[in-house]
Amino acid sequence: MTVNSTAYKTRPASAPRRRPASPARRPGWTPWLYLLPALVLLGGLLVYPIYQLGLISFLEYTQAQVSGGEPATFQGFGNYSALFGDSQFWQVLSATVVFAAACVLATLLVGCALAVLLTRIRAVPRLALMLGALGAWATPAITGSTVWVFLFDADFGPVNRILGLGDHSWTYGRYSAFALVLLEVLWCSFPFVMVTVYAGIRAIPTEVLEAAALDGASQWRIWRSVTAPMLRPILTVVTIQSVIWDFKVFTQIYVMTNGGGIAGQNLVLNVYAYQKAFASSQYSLGSAIGVVMLLILLAVTLVYLRLVRRQGEEL
Amino acid sequence: MKLSARIAAPAAALVLAGLTATACAPQTSDTGAKGDEKTGTLRVWLFQEVGNKPKEKVVDTAVAAFRKAHDGAKVEIEYIPVETRAQRVKAAFNDPKSAPDLIEYGNTDTAGYVKDGGLADITSEFGAWADAKDTDPAARQSVTVDGKVYGAPLFVGVRALYYRTDVFADLGIQPPKSQAELISTAKKIHKRKPDLYGLAVGGAYTYGAMPFIWANGGELADRDGSSYKAAINSAKARKGIEAYTSLFGAGNCPPAKCAAMGGNATVTAFASGKAAMAIGGDFSHTAVEDGSVKGKYAVVPLPGVTEGSIAPAFAGGNNIGVLRSSSHRTLAVDLMKKLTGKASQARMFDAMGFLPTYSDVRADAAKREPFVEPFVKTLGAGAKFVPASPAWGQIDSSLILPTMFQEIVSGRKDVAKASDDAAKKMDAAFADAG
Numbered sequence: 001m002t003v004n005s006t007a008y009k010t011r012p013a014s015a016p017r018r019r020p021a022s023p024a025r026r027p028g029w030t031p032w033l034y035l036l037p038a039l040v041l042l043g044g045l046l047v048y049p050i051y052q053l054g055l056i057s058f059l060e061y062t063q064a065q066v067s068g069g070e071p072a073t074f075q076g077f078g079n080y081s082a083l084f085g086d087s088q089f090w091q092v093l094s095a096t097v098v099f100a101a102a103c104v105l106a107t108l109l110v111g112c113a114l115a116v117l118l119t120r121i122r123a124v125p126r127l128a129l130m131l132g133a134l135g136a137w138a139t140p141a142i143t144g145s146t147v148w149v150f151l152f153d154a155d156f157g158p159v160n161r162i163l164g165l166g167d168h169s170w171t172y173g174r175y176s177a178f179a180l181v182l183l184e185v186l187w188c189s190f191p192f193v194m195v196t197v198y199a200g201i202r203a204i205p206t207e208v209l210e211a212a213a214l215d216g217a218s219q220w221r222i223w224r225s226v227t228a229p230m231l232r233p234i235l236t237v238v239t240i241q242s243v244i245w246d247f248k249v250f251t252q253i254y255v256m257t258n259g260g261g262i263a264g265q266n267l268v269l270n271v272y273a274y275q276k277a278f279a280s281s282q283y284s285l286g287s288a289i290g291v292v293m294l295l296i297l298l299a300v301t302l303v304y305l306r307l308v309r310r311q312g313e314e315l
Numbered sequence: 316m317k318l319s320a321r322i323a324a325p326a327a328a329l330v331l332a333g334l335t336a337t338a339c340a341p342q343t344s345d346t347g348a349k350g351d352e353k354t355g356t357l358r359v360w361l362f363q364e365v366g367n368k369p370k371e372k373v374v375d376t377a378v379a380a381f382r383k384a385h386d387g388a389k390v391e392i393e394y395i396p397v398e399t400r401a402q403r404v405k406a407a408f409n410d411p412k413s414a415p416d417l418i419e420y421g422n423t424d425t426a427g428y429v430k431d432g433g434l435a436d437i438t439s440e441f442g443a444w445a446d447a448k449d450t451d452p453a454a455r456q457s458v459t460v461d462g463k464v465y466g467a468p469l470f471v472g473v474r475a476l477y478y479r480t481d482v483f484a485d486l487g488i489q490p491p492k493s494q495a496e497l498i499s500t501a502k503k504i505h506k507r508k509p510d511l512y513g514l515a516v517g518g519a520y521t522y523g524a525m526p527f528i529w530a531n532g533g534e535l536a537d538r539d540g541s542s543y544k545a546a547i548n549s550a551k552a553r554k555g556i557e558a559y560t561s562l563f564g565a566g567n568c569p570p571a572k573c574a575a576m577g578g579n580a581t582v583t584a585f586a587s588g589k590a591a592m593a594i595g596g597d598f599s600h601t602a603v604e605d606g607s608v609k610g611k612y613a614v615v616p617l618p619g620v621t622e623g624s625i626a627p628a629f630a631g632g633n634n635i636g637v638l639r640s641s642s643h644r645t646l647a648v649d650l651m652k653k654l655t656g657k658a659s660q661a662r663m664f665d666a667m668g669f670l671p672t673y674s675d676v677r678a679d680a681a682k683r684e685p686f687v688e689p690f691v692k693t694l695g696a697g698a699k700f701v702p703a704s705p706a707w708g709q710i711d712s713s714l715i716l717p718t719m720f721q722e723i724v725s726g727r728k729d730v731a732k733a734s735d736d737a738a739k740k741m742d743a744a745f746a747d748a749g
Contacts, residue, residue, distance in 0.1 A: 062747075064705070067408030069432025154572060169571040172725075262518065262574050263721035264714070279712040281405070282747075 050294065057287035066283065079288040088264070089272070089289075096247065096268040099178055103185045103246035108239065110186060111193025116223065118198045130195075137191035145255035148184040171257055174265040181252050181266070189245060193238050200234040201227060236308050240301055247297060250274065269293055351644045354387030358415035359650070360403070362633065363394040366601065369666035373659060381653045388646050401712075408433040411640035416647040417654075422457035422632050423701050425465060427708030430748065434465040435637040440648045441467065446656050446673065453630035453698045454672035460703055461541075466636030467655040470669035473628045473698055474523065474617065475689045477585055477603060478592045481611045482508065490615045493622045494530055494558055497592075502566045504591045513567040515590035516559065517576030518724050519717040522629045523594040528555030529699050530619040530626035535716075536702045536741060542748070543702045545741035547719070548734035556723065556730050563724035570724045577717075585612075596631070597670055597690040614686070616693045630698035632672070670694070706741075706748035715740045 032039075057079055059065070065072040083089050114133070118126055136144070152159050154169040171177045204227060212222045228235070250270040257266040260275065267275075269289065277286020364370055371394070378390045393415070395403050400420075407414035408431050420428060428434050441447050441464040447455075454468035476497075478490055486507055491497040501513030516523065528535070533552025536543040546552055563570045576584070578594075585593035586606025594617060595603065603612065616625040635655050637647045653659060660671040664680045670690060671677045681691045701707050710716070719737035722728040728736070 063405060063408070063427070063431045067405070067431045067433055069430055167572070172571040172574065258575060259714075262725055263718045263727060275713060280709040281712075282709070 053287050053290050053294075056284050057291050059284050061284040061287070063281035063283075075284065079284050080292075083285060083288050083292070088267075092267045092269055092272045095178075095266075096270075099182070099268060100243065100246040100249070103182055103189075103249070104239065104242045106182065106186045107189050107193055107242050107246070108235075111190040111238070112197050112235075114190065114194045115197035115201060118194070119201050133191035133194055136187050137195075139188060141188060141251035142255055144188050145184055145252045148180070148187070149256045152180055172262060174261065177257050177261050177266050181249075181256050184252050184256065185246060185249055189242065193242065196234055196238050197231060200231045204230050232308070236304070240304060243300055243304075244297055247293070247300075350642050352642050353385075353646065355643060355646075356389040356391055357417065357643055357646055357650055358391045358393070359417040359654075360393050360395050360407075360415045361419045362397050362400065364397075364667065367394055370663070373662045373666050374654065376662065377653045377656075377659045378650070381650050385646060385649070388643075390650065404428070404433070405431075407638070408640075411638075414638055414640050416641040416643055417635055417637055417651055419469060419633050419635050420466070422454075422468070422630075422634050423711060424708055425458060425634065425636075426460050426703050426705045428636070429460045429465050430705035433639060435639045435641065435644065436463045436465060437467075437637060437648055437651075438462075438464045440652075444652060446652070449657070449673040449675050451672060451674050451677075451694070453694070453700055454632065456700050456703065457630065457632065458634050458636075466634040467651055468672035469633045469635050469655050470660065470663060471630050471632035471672050471694065471698070472596050472598045472670065473630060473690050473693050474526070474594050474596045475614050475628070475693050476592060476617045477582075477595045477599070477612055477614050479585075479590075479608060479611055480613050482511065482591045490613075491618050493618050493624070494527070494620050494626065496622075497618055498558065498561060498567075501562060501592060505567045508591070510589075512573070512584060512590040514562055514592040514594075515576070515581035515584040516562045516568050516573055516594075517578065517581045518563070518570070518574035518721040519577040519714070520581055520594070521711070521716045521720075522631065523578055523581065524556075524559045524716070524720060525629045525699070526594075526617050526626035527559040528552050530624075531555035531558065536704075536745070538702075543704050543706070543745045545738035545745070547716075547741065548731070548738040553730050553734055556720075556734060560720060560723045560730065570726075574721050574724050597668060597687055600668055600686065614689045616689050616696065625693055625696035627697055627699045628693045630694070630700050632670075702745075704745060704748055706744040709744045709748070710741055713740070713744070715744070 058075055058077070060073045060075050060078070064070040114129065118129060121129070149171070151157050152170040154160065154167045159170075160166065160168055170180050208226060208230075209222060212226050217225065248270050249268060253260065253266055253268050253271050254274070260267040260271050270293070273286045273289035273293070276282050276289060361370070361374065371392075374392060378392065381390065382388065404418060404420065404424075407418070408428075425434075441458075447467070450468060451471075454471050455464075458464050458466045458468055476490070482504065483490065486504065488500060488503070491500045497514065503513070504511060505513040525535070528547070531551050531554040533549055533555045534546040535552075537546045547556075562568055563573055578596075581590070581593050582595045582599045582602055583606075584590045585595065586603045586608060588607045595614075603609070617628065618624065619626040635651050637644060637651060641647045655672075657671075657673055657676050660669075660673065661676050661680065663669050664671055664676075665683070668684070668687070670687060671680055677691055677694070681688050701711075715737050719733045722733040722736075723730055727733075
């Protein structure tokens with residue numbers, strides 16, 4: 001990690017001490033040997049399921065095939081063409097992308113803002129904020145969603161009573177339902193961003209910030225030109241994590257909009273895949289959706305890493 | 316981060332390599348039976364009902380009779396939660412070793428389970444069984460796929476119109492005699508008593524909506540050779556859809572509330588006194604009795620289009636079937652007969668209120684318990700069943716019909732467009748199922 005600051009320049013000097021004494025010219029098999037346990041685990045828990053996922057997406061594989069009523073037949077790209085030919089898929093995909101983007105932006109904004117806030121308040125309010133955030137973080141998504149949907153319930157919810165909205169239904173309109181889910185997603189995922197970014201800010205040497213302040217930089221300027229660049233690796237990780245999480249959101253939509261909302265208006269890709277794969281036992285179509293999701297997330301991650309690198313940062 | 320990027324490339328290559336290799340296929344289980352043992356333990360899965368004790372007693376009596384006839388056989392009954400039955404049954408089909416010998420199942424699942432290769436064909440045993448002669452046609456249809464019988468009906472469930480006697484007396488109105496009158500009565504009540512839904516309806520209440528389609532002469536799907544063709548977009552079916560969806564709106568049941576409701580939600584609304592009428596089943600009796608409207612309601616058959624007629628109801632209910640993987644076929648069939656025979660069904664009615672599937676047993680039951688009379692009348696007028704196609708399970712679980720109703724009542728599509736789209740999706744499901 002190299003950043004344009006003197007504080008970090010000292011780091012490479014200390015690095016060689018940790019390396020083995022002999023210069024590693026030809027590593028041979030030794031590193032692989034060390035990596036073997038991890039690779040075996042990854043292979044078993046990641047590569048094999050993905051392989052099965054990919055394989056099933058090329059077959060006709062429904063409940064009849066699983067329980068042996070009919071043989072599994074090879075379909076080529078049949079499942080994919082069925083999927084891409086389905087207008088609902090494109091609708092769901094675009095809804096997912098927009099919804100995930102909104103969630104990521106909101107989470108990052110709120111998370112970072114509260115992280116900065118944490119560094120500026122006294123111990124007691126900081127502790128309160130931390131505890132509140134950790135409580136939200138520790139709440140299982142299904143519990144959070146159930147409570148959230150109760151708060152906004154048309155007949156019994158306290159929110160309507162406090163706002164005097166009568167029996168207004170928050171989940172009937174498409175956007176208001178998505179907004180409600182977004183709030184819940186935001187509530188349960190900002191703590192991760194906040195805590196991580198807060199830790200990152202704490203790790204920034206105070207001299208750097210002091211120097212900037214002495215040079216007359218405003219708070220916003222310090223954040224933009226000093227803090228944010230130094231936090232870039234952390235922000236990268238947090239962003240990728242958020243993108244992956246929010247793209248894969250399931251529980252909140254499933255619970256809060258009752259499996260996808262009125263006429264499926266609030267379906268996102270993961271719930272859609274579940275409806276296809278498990279509710280209607282079309283495992284192969286569900287797998288195809290899974291593969292498409294995997295490829296999209298892989299592409300997003302790679303492109304993002306590429307962008308970050310091109311800006312001269314090494315992670 | 317650098318490391319994972321480096322691993323990503325070979326990992327991706329590995330995945331691709333794996334995908335191109337076709338040597339290894341995903342798991343497929345063999346559900347064929349391995350033999351027919353005359354001793355051993357029979358395992359049975361029955362649904363866990365709300366208030367299950369009376370059901371257990373009836374089952375225990377039937378099992379005792381079975382044990383008397385078969386010394387060497389033991390019976391193990393397990394009551395499984397209704398909500399997770401789909402997963403349990405699928406798991407049983409996938410892993411015959413841990414599967415039971417007999418299962419209770421919802422009758423709309425018959426064709427799907429048969430296609431999955433899960434249920435044993437018991438046509439000959441059913442045909443030779445004396446009790447089965449009196450099984451009513453709709454119930455018989457619910458265990459029959461392509462002319463073969465895959466189980467025995469345990470009970471039928473049918474829906475009728477619950478209405479609030481106090482509200483009707485208060486407004487000086489009579490229970491509706493025709494569909495048009497039903498709709499106008501519902502709107503009249505809501506106008507006079509805006510706190511009440513006139514008739515509680517739900518966008519996701521498929522089985523409450525079907526009578527409207529059938530009463531107008533429409534069908535969900537027509538038999539087309541060995542498969543089905545969707546008929547939900549026919550002119551007659553559309554008339555029914557029009558009638559049902561006209562009940563959503565500020566005049567009766569506002570879509571913001573009612574579009575998302577399913578059958579249970581409408582019955583709950585009625586039971587808690589929020590609706591003047593609801594379409595509920597004989598099986599909803601307990602829920603309504605437990606509500607605040609106890610003693611203030613009555614039930615009549617849901618009216619059809621012409622005055623005085625009864626709209627065809629959906630003949631729901633459960634069956635008991637023998638699993639194809641059972642290694643005790645003869646014993647299992649015998650236990651099935653004991654559980655679903657006339658004596659057992661009569662006792663089950665007294666204990667749980669489940670309507671018998673035998674016309675004579677049902678007529679006796681109606682004499683003992685006047686409450687079921689409108690339901691028996693409804694069944695007598697000719698109940699209908701969903702298409703006996705394996706595709707039905709998929710049509711049902713992928714919410715094609717609820718989506719259609721919700722699209723219409725939320726104003727997203729008109730009846731013609733929504734029903735055309737639903738028909739297209741249904742046809743795709745029928746084509747998939749073959």
